[in-house]
Amino acid sequence: xxxxxxxxxxVAWFVALALAAEPGPVETYPPEARGQAPxxxxxxxxxxAPSTERYKVxxxxxxxESPWGLAFLPDGxxxxxxxxxxxxxxxxxxxLSVPLPGVPKxxxxxxAGLLDIVLDPQFAANHRVYLTYHEARAFGSGxxxxxxxxxxxxxxxxxxxxxxxxxEPSRVGTTNVGSRMAFLGDGTLIVSxxxxxxxxxxxxxxxxxxxxxxxxxxxxxxxxxxxFVGVAGARGEIWSLGHRNPQGLTxxxxxxxxxxxxxxARGGDELNRPVAGRNYGWPVITYGIDYxxxxxxxxxxxQEGLEQPVYYWxxxxxxxxxxxxxxxxxxxxxxxxxxxxxxxxxxxxxxxQEGRVVGEERLLTELGERVREVEVGPxxxxxxxxxxxxxxxxxxxxxxx
Ligand SMILES: [Ca+2]
Ligand SMILES: [Ca+2]
Numbered sequence: 122x123x124x125x126x127x128x129x130x131x132v133a134w135f136v137a138l139a140l141a142a143e144p145g146p147v148e149t150y151p152p153e154a155r156g157q158a159p160x161x162x163x164x165x166x167x168x169x170a171p172s173t174e175r176y177k178v179x180x181x182x183x184x185x186e187s188p189w190g191l192a193f194l195p196d197g198x199x200x201x202x203x204x205x206x207x208x209x210x211x212x213x214x215x216x217l218s219v220p221l222p223g224v225p226k227x228x229x230x231x232x233a234g235l236l237d238i239v240l241d242p243q244f245a246a247n248h249r250v251y252l253t254y255h256e257a258r259a260f261g262s263g264x265x266x267x268x269x270x271x272x273x274x275x276x277x278x279x280x281x282x283x284x285x286x287x288x289e290p291s292r293v294g295t296t297n298v299g300s301r302m303a304f305l306g307d308g309t310l311i312v313s314x315x316x317x318x319x320x321x322x323x324x325x326x327x328x329x330x331x332x333x334x335x336x337x338x339x340x341x342x343x344x345x346x347x348x349f350v351g352v353a354g355a356r357g358e359i360w361s362l363g364h365r366n367p368q369g370l371t372x373x374x375x376x377x378x379x380x381x382x383x384x385x386a387r388g389g390d391e392l393n394r395p396v397a398g399r400n401y402g403w404p405v406i407t408y409g410i411d412y413x414x415x416x417x418x419x420x421x422x423x424q425e426g427l428e429q430p431v432y433y434w435x436x437x438x439x440x441x442x443x444x445x446x447x448x449x450x451x452x453x454x455x456x457x458x459x460x461x462x463x464x465x466x467x468x469x470x471x472x473x474q475e476g477r478v479v480g481e482e483r484l485l486t487e488l489g490e491r492v493r494e495v496e497v498g499p500x501x502x503x504x505x506x507x508x509x510x511x512x513x514x515x516x517x518x519x520x521x522x
Contacts, residue, residue: 144168144169144170144171145168145169146166146167146168146169146481147169147481147482147483148166148434148436150436152388152408152409152435152436153387153388153409153410153435153436154387154388154389154408154409154410154416154435157408157409157422157435158422159408159433160422160423160429161429163432163477163478163479164429164430164431164432164433164478165408165432165433165434165435167432167478167479167480167481168480168481169480169481169482170470170472170479170480170481170482171482172453172454172470172482172484173453174451174452174453174454174519175519175520175521176451176517176518176519176520177517177518177519177520178485178488178515178516178517179515179516179517179518180513180514180515181211181215181504181513181514181515181516182211182215182216182217182513182514183511183512183513183514184217184511185201185203185209185217185506185511185512185513185514186203186204186205186207186510186511186512187203187204187205187234187493187508187509187510187512188201188202188203188204188493188494188506188507188508188512188514189202189203189204189234189235189236189237189493189494189506189508190202190235190236190237190238190239190252190253190301190494190506191211191238191494191496191504191506191514192238192239192240192250192496193240193496193498193499194210194240194244194271195244195245197213197498197499197500198210198211198212198213199211199496199498199504200238200240200250200271201217201238201506201514202235202236202237202238202252203234203235203512204229204233204234204235204236205227205229205234205235206224206226206227206229206234206235206254207220207221207224207235208220208221208224208235208238208252208279209221210277211514215514218277221277221278221279222278222279223269223278223279223280223282224252224279224282225252225254225256225265225267225282225284226257227254227255227256228255228256228257228262228295229255230255230295231294231295231296232295232296232297232298233255233262233295233298234254234255235252235254236252236253236254236255236264236298236299236300236301237252237253237300237301237302238250238251238252238253238302239251239302239303239304239310241304241339242304242308243308244271247270248270248271248272249268249269249270249271249339250268250269250270250271250279251266251267251268251285251302251310251339252266252267252268252269253265253266253267253299253300253301253302253312254267255295255298256284256287258287258291259291260291261290261291261292261293261294262291262292262293262295263287263288263289263290263291263292264287264288264298264299264300264312264314264315265284265286265287265288266284266285266286266287266302266310266312266337266341267282267283267284267285268282268283268285268339268341269281269282269283270282284341285337285339285340285341286312286335286337286341286358288300288312288314288330288331288335289329289330289356290329290330290331292317292319292320292331294317294318294319296315296317296318296319297315297316297317297318297365297366297384298314298315298317298366299312299313299314299315299366299367299368300312300313300314300315300368301313301367301368301369301370301442301443302370303370303371303372303379304372305336305372305379306372306374306377308338308339309336309337309338309339309344310336310337310338310339311334311335311336311360311370311372311379312334312335312336312337313334313335313364313367313368313370313381313383314330314331314332314333314334314335314364314367315331315332315364315365315366315367315368316331316332316364316365316366316403316404317331318366321365321403321404322404324362324363324364324365324403324404325362325363325400325403325404325405327349327352327354327355327356327359327362328354328355328356329356330356330358330359332362332363332364332365332403333359333360333361333362333364334359334360334361334364334367334370334381334395335358335359335360336358336359336360336397337358343357343358347359347360347397348360348397348398349398360395360397360398361395361396361397361398361399361400361401362399362400362401363400363401363402363403363405363427363428364381364383364393364401364403365383365384365385365386365389365403365404365407366383366384367381367382367383367384368382368383368384368440368441368442369381369382369383369440369441369442369443369460369461369495370443371443371444371445371458373445373447375447378394378476379394379395379396380392380393380394380443380445380458381393381394381395381443382440382441382443382460383403383440384437384439384440385407385408385409385433385434385435385437386407386409386410386411386412386417387409387410387411387412387414387436387437388408388409388410388433388434388435388436388437389407389408389409389417389433389434389435389437390409390433390434390435390437390438390439390440391408391430391431391432391433391434392430392431392432392433392440392458392460392471392478393428393430393431394431394476396428399428400426400427400428401427401428401430402424402427402428402429404417404418405418405421405424405427406421406422406423406424406427407421407422408422408430408433408435409435409437431476431477431478432471432478437464437465438460438462438463438464438465438467438469439462439463439464439465439491440460440461440462440463440465440469441460441461441462441463441492441493441494441508442459442460442461442492442493442494442495442496442505442506443458443459443460443461443495444458444459444495444496444497444503445457445458445459445497446458446459446497446503447497448497448500448501449501450500450501450502450518450519451501451503451517451519454470456472456473457470457471457472457473458470458471458473459471459495459503460495461492461493461494461495461505461506462483462491462492463491463492463493463508464491465483465492466486466488466489466490466491466492467483467484467485467486467488467492468483468484468485468492468495468503468505468517469481469482469483469484470482470483470484484517485505488507488515490507490508490509490513491507491508491509492505492506492507492508493505493506493507493508493512494506498516502516502517502518503516503517504516505517
């Protein structure tokens with residue numbers, strides 16, 4: 122005879138079985154946009170993928186003011202930008218150099234300032250670095266790319282610096298400025314440019330660099346095989362369009378894949394795999410809603426000819442740095458993407474299989490720090506920059522090492 126107590130035991134057992142089989146997504150809050158549905162299974166709120174790696178967090182350096190970009194030098198040191206306009210060498214023992222001379226004058230306000238830094242693919246031979254920064258212009262301001270040579274003949278400095286690219290048009294305001302960089306396998310440089318917030322329709326305008334990924338040569342020229350070269354009214358430097366505020370880029374040389382993360386409004390943070398000439402939809406299609414609570418445009422999430430994100434977050438995590446883990450220090454994390462969450466105050470780990478996200482984990486939630494930049498160090502540790510006036514360089518290394 123089935124008693125009430127036995128019935129509950131059976132129910133509890135089924136619930137436990139269901140939980141064991143389906144861990145459920147890491148996001149537990151409802152989406153900002155009600156009634157929207159993903160375009161395919163696994164496009165949002167995939168099941169949690171708890172780590173089997175045991176790691177510890179080491180504070181490498183402190184006292185950086187709003188650090189934004191980190192790039193490792195071949196000898197294991199790194200270069201780190203601070204948004205107010207400073208560039209420092211991070212030594213292997215964690216000490217920081219004085220600010221380097223030769224950095225361009227930046228407009229530092231709000232989200233703007235000295236932002237990303239990358240090394241030339243031929244750095245060992247030419248010692249060149251590239252910086253993105255917010256530049257005051259005759260009218261308004263804009264993202265510019267600065268190329269310089271890292272020189273240590275009399276202390277570390279940037280020399281022979283010049284602006285190789287200016288995103289146009291200039292605008293007033295310092296919101297949604299971008300701006301990451303990543304080199305493709307062919308040695309051309311991708312630069313992300315935000316929509317500048319008040320002018321979001323510019324993301325669909327091929328006559329504007331705003332809301333685009335840009336592809337240029339190391340001299341700032343337009344590669345002749347760019348997708349919109351020769352198209353009337355289009356700027357030849359455009360690689361892909363329809364982006365809102367892209368702050369994370371990484372290139373997977375093994376597969377030739379470019380990955381990008383961008384901020385949505387209320388909801389609608391995206392992971393994309395941008396391809397030349399494609400339109401990533403903003404602001405025509407987007408998951409999430411406007412800050413006012415109203416739909417964005419017609420409130421569409423899909424439309425013919427517009428690309429779907431590989432993955433999206435609603436509510437937002439405010440994704441910034443992006444790194445693909447391909448090192449050996451954490452073997453089970455190989456092939457995972459790591460996304461820095463600003464508002465999310467965590468490091469998001471995405472398990473990717475055949476171009477789709479199949480698992481998600483939120484690391485470092487216990488720290489409660491905004492994560493601006495993510496980079497894999499030469500020894501395979503994962504390095505982070507935390508975004509605050511006394512920002513830190515952190516690294517994840519295996520526990521017990
Ligand atoms: Ca970096
Ligand atoms: Ca999109």
